Amino acid sequence: MPSITGEVIPFYEVDVTNESKVNAIFSQHTIEGVIHFAGYKAVGESVEKPLMYYANNLMSTIAVMNACLKHNVKKFVFSSSATVYGDNAVPFKETMTLLPTTNPYGETKAMCERILTDTAKANPQLEVTLLRYFNPIGAHKSGLIGERPNGIPNNLMPYITQVASGEREYLQVFGNDYDTPDGTGVRDYIHVVDLAEGHVAAMKHSKPGAHAYNLGTGKGTSVLELVQTFERVNNIKVPYKIVDRRPGDLAECYADAKKAYEQLNWKTKYDVVQMCEDAWRYETAKQSVLISE
Numbered sequence: 192m193p194s195i196t197g198e199v200i201p202f203y204e205v206d207v208t209n210e211s212k213v214n215a216i217f218s219q220h221t222i223e224g225v226i227h228f229a230g231y232k233a234v235g236e237s238v239e240k241p242l243m244y245y246a247n248n249l250m251s252t253i254a255v256m257n258a259c260l261k262h263n264v265k266k267f268v269f270s271s272s273a274t275v276y277g278d279n280a281v282p283f284k285e286t287m288t289l290l291p292t293t294n295p296y297g298e299t300k301a302m303c304e305r306i307l308t309d310t311a312k313a314n315p316q317l318e319v320t321l322l323r324y325f326n327p328i329g330a331h332k333s334g335l336i337g338e339r340p341n342g343i344p345n346n347l348m349p350y351i352t353q354v355a356s357g358e359r360e361y362l363q364v365f366g367n368d369y370d371t372p373d374g375t376g377v378r379d380y381i382h383v384v385d386l387a388e389g390h391v392a393a394m395k396h397s398k399p400g401a402h403a404y405n406l407g408t409g410k411g412t413s414v415l416e417l418v419q420t421f422e423r424v425n426n427i428k429v430p431y432k433i434v435d436r437r438p439g440d441l442a443e444c445y446a447d448a449k450k451a452y453e454q455l456n457w458k459t460k461y462d463v464v465q466m467c468e469d470a471w472r473y474e475t476a477k478q479s480v481l482i483s484e
């Protein structure tokens with residue numbers, strides 16, 4: 192967004208599973224590196240539509256990597272996910288053996304990591320970085336860009352903000368009988384701006400081979416802790432009801448964040464208080480835009 196970056200960046204609206212269209216873009220620019228974000232990401236939807244997820248997430252990765260090889264682009268940063276760890280013991284560490292994931296979305300991320308790792312082995316000039324996102328939430332402090340999922344939000348924070356704004360009646364808390372301090376699910380929430388900075392660091396510290404890094408804070412926060420922080424910070428109530436667990440959910444998921452700090456010289460700067468403030472600022476700014484439209 193020029194009002195944030197101060198630059199106008201070329202934008203192409205293209206289906207990145209279409210290799211010829213991707214190549215056409217590569218032919219028009221000298222590209223130093225690629226950050227491949229594109230992919231479907233809703234866990235529940237992936238269970239209902241696995242073929243759509245496997246086709247899109249794998250074919251887009253293969254098409255973009257093929258274009259990189261054809262145009263001699265060495266640096267490739269991939270948007271992976273903590274889901275690839277499966278039901279490992281926390282904190283999740285990059286050296287762990289990955290366990291089966293609990294959904295097709297997670298499987299596509301694990302498969303893409305393997306595809307990219309094998310491709311890096313076969314092409315020694317390639318520098319592949321696999322960024323394992325924990326739970327990105329929040330918004331840019333300007334309130335100009337943030338998270339606005341289509342339809343009913345799958346993820347916790349957009350659901351909280353829509354309950355707080357009155358768009359939804361109450362939050363369903365998926366289970367309070369987990370083996371966690373307050374019984375609700377524990378996650379490693381990372382500010383989306385910290386996540387973005389992690390990509391810049393990954394590009395700066397790119398090196399031959401394929402290397403995985405956790406992008407997380409290293410701290411776990413429960414559902415109720417996040418709700419209570421959001422209420423306190425924004426002085427607003429978020430009504431909720433405890434309901435049954437959501438199938439496929441883990442009790443706990445948080446990062447060992449040391450490797451990214453040691454090798455990418457990157458660590459998170461923002462805490463859940465800032466994430467709650469920024470998420471709410473975006474929601475209220477967006478509401479005022481929606482009302483004025």
Ligand code: WQD
Nearest residue numbers: 232234272274324326345346347350363364365376414440
């Ligand atoms: C967080 C916690 C829920 C909604 C998924 C993907 C992951 C990443 C982030 C892409 C859990 C609870 C949620 C609600 C709730 N995706 N919850 N009520 O499932 O940890 O991770 O999204 O990068 O790869 O797996 O995130 O926000 O859906 O859930 O109680 O209405 O909130 O049970 O404990 P999740 P989430």
